[in-house]
Amino acid sequence: MDGAIETYSGWGRAHFATGPVAHPRTVREVDPGKPAFGNRRSYGDAPLNHGRAATDMTALDRIVAFDPVSGLLTVEAGATLGDLLRIYAPRGWKPAVVPGTGFATVGGAIGMDVHGKNYRDGAFGDHVTAITLLTPAGEREITPNSGAIWKATVGGLGQTGVITRATLQLAPCPGTAMLVTERRARDWKEHLEMLGSDAPYIVGWIDATATGAALGRGIVEEGQIVRGITPKAKAARTIPIDAPHMALNPAVVQAFNAAYYARVPKAGRSSVRTLETFFFPLDKIHDWNRLYGKRGFHQFQCVVPLDQADVLKQMLEKIAAAGVASPLAVLKRLGPGNGNFMSFPMEGWTLAVDMPNRPQVKPLARELERMTFEAGGRIYLAKDALAKGSSIRAMYPHHADWLDEVTKADPDGLYATDMVRRLELRS
Ligand SMILES: Cc1cc2nc3c(=O)[nH]c(=O)nc-3n(C[C@H](O)[C@H](O)[C@H](O)COP(=O)(O)OP(=O)(O)OC[C@H]3O[C@@H](n4cnc5c(N)ncnc54)[C@H](O)[C@@H]3O)c2cc1C
Numbered sequence: 001m002d003g004a005i006e007t008y009s010g011w012g013r014a015h016f017a018t019g020p021v022a023h024p025r026t027v028r029e030v031d032p033g034k035p036a037f038g039n040r041r042s043y044g045d046a047p048l049n050h051g052r053a054a055t056d057m058t059a060l061d062r063i064v065a066f067d068p069v070s071g072l073l074t075v076e077a078g079a080t081l082g083d084l085l086r087i088y089a090p091r092g093w094k095p096a097v098v099p100g101t102g103f104a105t106v107g108g109a110i111g112m113d114v115h116g117k118n119y120r121d122g123a124f125g126d127h128v129t130a131i132t133l134l135t136p137a138g139e140r141e142i143t144p145n146s147g148a149i150w151k152a153t154v155g156g157l158g159q160t161g162v163i164t165r166a167t168l169q170l171a172p173c174p175g176t177a178m179l180v181t182e183r184r185a186r187d188w189k190e191h192l193e194m195l196g197s198d199a200p201y202i203v204g205w206i207d208a209t210a211t212g213a214a215l216g217r218g219i220v221e222e223g224q225i226v227r228g229i230t231p232k233a234k235a236a237r238t239i240p241i242d243a244p245h246m247a248l249n250p251a252v253v254q255a256f257n258a259a260y261y262a263r264v265p266k267a268g269r270s271s272v273r274t275l276e277t278f279f280f281p282l283d284k285i286h287d288w289n290r291l292y293g294k295r296g297f298h299q300f301q302c303v304v305p306l307d308q309a310d311v312l313k314q315m316l317e318k319i320a321a322a323g324v325a326s327p328l329a330v331l332k333r334l335g336p337g338n339g340n341f342m343s344f345p346m347e348g349w350t351l352a353v354d355m356p357n358r359p360q361v362k363p364l365a366r367e368l369e370r371m372t373f374e375a376g377g378r379i380y381l382a383k384d385a386l387a388k389g390s391s392i393r394a395m396y397p398h399h400a401d402w403l404d405e406v407t408k409a410d411p412d413g414l415y416a417t418d419m420v421r422r423l424e425l426r427s
Helices: 081-091 106-111 148-153 188-195 250-262 275-279 288-292 306-321 361-374 389-395 399-409 418-422
Strands: 002-009 016-022 054-056 063-067 072-076 128-135 138-142 162-169 177-185 201-206 218-226 269-274 297-304 329-334 348-356
Touching (some): 106 162, 138 148, 148 399, 177 188, 188 218, 188 306, 218 250, 269 275, 297 361, 306 348, 361 389
Parallel strands (some): 016 054
Antiparallel strands (some): 002 016, 128 162, 201 218, 297 348
């Protein structure tokens, strides 16, 4: 099963790593002694294992059982959330929480305890009712009543074993289309107010190049699932080559962002989209990361408590001043955390910003990391490739509980990945 040496990279393409990758096609073929990864949609080094072995779980994507009355679905860990949405929405069900890419697998969504645009519904792990974990000691089924091993597994970076299957409580899905209302937010204050609306799905795009009175301006999108309408699906497009280094220079980004902001009329507008277009807007542009050129990019994402929103404003000022703002900057609310030891979501505001990989980004990221910590917030490990281990361990107050459980489950450190080593999460 061990394939030839392959090259694989984190989504941000700032990291490249090689190692023998196994591609099991059945659960029996899974080697329990190697770290698992899904579609490697984490931007940093969480799903990388430089020079060491790893298991690609994506071929394990079978539906094991589905109850159309309760919406309980047991599925192999390599199934993608996009496929589950496409299969089950026409039957009245959907994954309760999906991130901004449908390429995320069930295993990866558990490993990062991903969040979506519906903050009132919590994180992905809040809707998982059972997980099958494989370790060299054997197979084990865990549930939310299993105590510390559950809390260490959900959001636990794959360090307690290979997730081969999970049972998900799907959420009712009243239709297959999304009624989307877009409105301009003229500044920071208005943006935060609009993100507090009671729409079921809500997300803010921020013009990260805006400064002064316009800082924080953007477009707030509210979504509501509707039935009886079938919007046309748009064909996927591909970025065929790595864009030249200068393609995303500050002047281009500023012009693009101004046009993007102005395309929504002052009075706002409504349209109907497919669920995929609303939930996974970038998935229709294959290889969009090539827009950042060969050097790739970094994404910085943090969450800070509700009363610390101004810190995010200061971060945007620093990003604009460093000339590394890109068209991709997102502001969302997050609901209360779920107590899983390394789970990212906590009640607050989360800001995610892509930055082309230029020399000024590393010191800037350090500064943003410091500001996050001082505000009582935390950095999202699915997006990180630059943080310091000491900060991460301090930002995640249950790190020691996680480490205890991980050490019990994997005493030989078989599942350690590049991220775990870089951040010294297991030492
Ligand atoms: C365009 C885009 C938008 C995004 N938007 C969001 C968002 O809105 N919200 C959000 O929360 N995240 C978001 N993300 C991040 C993404 O959802 C997470 O990184 C997710 O973990 C990716 O899933 P994956 O299957 O590719 O996992 P990978 O990146 O391959 O792995 C993630 C982690 O899970 C572990 N893992 C994976 N599979 C298994 C398994 N079977 N058993 C044990 N461990 C496993 C890996 O070791 C790794 O630590 C986005 C990413 C992209 C590219």
